[in-house]
Amino acid sequence: MSQPRTLLDKLWRAHEVLQREDGVSLLWVDRHLVHEGSHHAFAKLASRGAAVAVPEQTFAVVDHYAPTRGRGRIADPQIARMIDTLRQNAGRHDLRLFDLDDPSQGIVHVVGPEQGLTLPGLLINCGDSHTSTHGAFGALAFGIGATEVAHVLATQTVWQKKPKAMRISVEGPLGPGVTAKDIALNWIARLGTGGAQGHAVEYAGSTIQDLSMEGRMTLCNLSIEGGARFGMVAPDETTFAYIKGRPYAPDGPAWTAAVEEWRSLVSDAGAAFDREVVINAADIAPTVTWGTSPEQALPIDAALPDPAALTPAKAEAAAAALDYMGLAAGQHLAGTPVDQVFIGSCTNGRIEDLRAAAAVLSGRRAKVPGLVSPGSQRVKAQAEEEGLDRVFTEAGLEWAASGCSMCVGMNGDLVESGKRCASSTNRNFRGRQGRGARTHLMSPAMVAAAAVTGTIADVRPLLAGRTP
Amino acid sequence: MAGWRRHEGQAVRLPLANVDTDQLIPARFMSVPRAEGYGRYLLHDLRRDESGVMRRDFPLNTVDQASVLVAGANFGSGSSREAAVYALVDAGFRVVFAPSFGDIFASNAVNNGLLPARIDADTSDALAEMLVGFPCKVQIDLGTCRATFGNHDVPFTLDENWRIKLMNGWDDIDLTQQHAMAIDAFRERYAETSPWTVPRKRS
Incomplete structure (x- = not known):
């Protein structure tokens, strides 16, 4: 019998192009999300005269500098320039851009899931530390810096050393007025902002299973505030129901095949974690x-x-x-x-x-x-x-x-x-x-x-x- | 990026834990093109008062031309902004000693030739203490992972792959392009086994 594997093991293996002698892996990237802040990376790409390797798997969103009032006329020239630069880069490299006037524009970590770009089993990168949000779908999602963004743009791959596996299990019903946000703040207060450094956190237990996708996204989103670059939840019926019918999600026979594959994305019984933390939901207050x-x-x-x-x-x-x-x-x-x-x-x-x-x-x-x-x-x-x-x-x-x-x-x-x-x-x-x-x-x-x-x-x- | 093995420079202390990337460079400076230099924004709101004048009592402002920072735990936690590393590098820093680093910050640092050197918390405290009113030169050797602060020999740690990368000054894109065939083979196989991973074309 093969060794029981964690969700992290499975996701890692599925994306590993190769592993170097020093233990660092070259991973295939399924989705790359960019925003106005990615300007340094596009500048690096331009300085090498390089193209975007896989434009159809790269998506651009205006969010960090997006005006929330008076969108028609942006008064601040610096803000206007940041948004224009993203437009130019998206245009130059033929990327789908969710621009200010797009009815689907929004924050990159809300737009990805909403559009069905975020799916279980994918490797998702974005030059933003809250990329861990997408792990709520059972994806391997992590934030990267500008040099790495340029690398993903140029090669559709990323070098990464496999993190240690950590499981945070939350058990029992949440009290009234207690939410995923409170679960996150609770564990971060216990373990500290560096508490999960070097680890990928899998959230498990009955409380997590009962959370909606929105709640799971909140929880995975905040992983980085506890030091973890990755947060994840194994996909289940709640996940599939959320994704079905979304614009970029698979449909027809592809949907059926995908769901079948997604069902295997769970940590096997007996899989070993480097670290385990158990929290009783009843102990969490607002x-x-x-x-x-x-x-x-x-x-x-x-x-x-x-x-x-x-x-x-x-x-x-x-x-x-x-x-x-x-x-x-x-x-x-x-x-x-x-x-x-x-x-x-x-x-x-x-x-x-x-x-x-x-x-x-x-x-x-x-x-x-x-x-x-x-x-x-x-x-x-x-x-x-x-x-x-x-x-x-x-x-x-x-x-x-x-x-x-x-x-x-x-x-x-x-x-x-x-x-x-x-x-x-x-x-x-x-x-x-x-x-x-x-x-x-x-x-x-x-x-x-x-x-x-x-x-x-x-x-x-x-x-x-x-x-x- | 040029690789390096040895560095000698002036050390300065920053005796704070959890120095997040929002402190290293406040968000409002991040639209500036890199060519203009990010050094003046380093720790901007901690170093300067409301009118932009340097605070005399802030440790970083007490030593000129420092290139080695000794900081508290969880240095560079928070956002993935590589601008936090640009601010340090453009201000002349080559090495940060701390008991721990934010994961994304540390990898950004290595990508820019900045050494995130881990030391234990007691050593960090002792060095910070020693550096009060006693600016000293430090020699750092990446080959042996040892630093010398005055008479004190200080071992440090970092991931082996980062040590090699810093010494060689590798550019990851160049490195990856050597694996183009392996990537193509992977992509072909992957498209067959998991075709659903490609986003559905919208009509």
Whole structure:
């Protein structure tokens, strides 16, 4: 009998063109996604006079610099130039471009799955660390830097050393108001932002099996915040149902053959992982970050740590974070006033996220201003069909077009210095949402709760009598 | 990219853990073409006050022409922006010592000739302590994976394939093109066994 293999083993083997003596593999890339930030890589390609090796498997999306308001006329010449450069590169190399006026434009990690470009068993690269999102489909998906982007463009392959295998199993039902975002913040708080460095994380267990594709994408998306370049979930009926009928997905006999192959993409019973972590879903509460690293996260009912009580290594960082965030040791997270809210991003900008936030906001007014930027224009249209846009605007929030927006602020959607933002995004780094901005990461429903109360708040009482 | 085996340079400490790539280069500077140089954006918002003036007390600002950085754990965590490495390289850095690195940052570093040298946390703390008010020259030898800080001999680690790549200054595209036949053979076989991997053409 052959040795039991992990999902990672199977995906790796299927894409390995060759392995060098030093253990580094040359892997075939099935999908390469590029965006405005890929300009360095296109410049490298141009300097060699090289062409894109497989244009029909390379897709370009305008997202990082995409204006969410006033798309017709971009006032900032630098932003206009970044978008134009992508257009020129897509045109020059004959790439399918999801441009600003395309009804399918959106954030690259929302567009890929939505278009059926993301499939189980594929190797997917993108010059963005949140490429791990696509692993939710049982794909081998990882972020790469500009030199590697240029390499994939030129050769449709990537050199990579196989990471170690790690499994995070989550068991049991999630409590009300607890989401995939909370699972992610919970494990990152436990293991630290470097906790999964060098590993590919497979998420497993009954809680994960019960998650929707949106939830699985949120979880895999945040793998990199725990240090893992790869996150993945074995594909199942939920995965197949999500993909079927999507524009670029296989159909007819090809669909049947694909699904048959996809069913084998599971870790075999008895497969060995280099590291195993087990989490009980019942132990996870709605979770909020309080500091400037995603590992600085706590359940909503917790008090902020006293740096003096932490290990020396953590104490200095905690003191600096509290200072930057304008918070005090011992203070309760709940009740901390916020200045604004943001709902969107590749982490939590999908239809289910908007529904969860709208369920809290429906019939209520936000006490603070806020921006809602759907993950894609398709998500936006779907939300409008469901009347969610009216829930947000009637609550007093701004409903805008799709892009990376206030998660990274490259398009000018920024949080002012010293302002506190409850945000459904992925990084609470210093200055991430703008110089001096104070970011608290949380689930979209928790952001909605912050909007309604004007403070960091537990969403659970606000869900009483409502269907989340 | 030129390979290198030995480097001698001035060391400077950055006694912070989790220095993420958003700190190494804030997003607003990333639309600049590389030809203009990224050095001035390195750690921009930590090094400078709101009006753009260098903070005198920031460790990096206390040593001129440093090329060796001694930092805390999880250096370069966060985004895949290679611009974080460009900022270091364009500011003159060739080596970063830290107990651990973000995975994508480390591979970006090697692709640009910047050595991500792992040392244990105690050594990192001791070196950071030693460098307070005592700028010193460091000799680094990739052949033996050892560095000399003044009188202190410091071993470091990195993946063997990265060590070889840094010493040879390999360009991956050149290297891969030597395997063109293997790639073509793989592609042919793969198209037969897994035809569904090619995106369906839209009508």
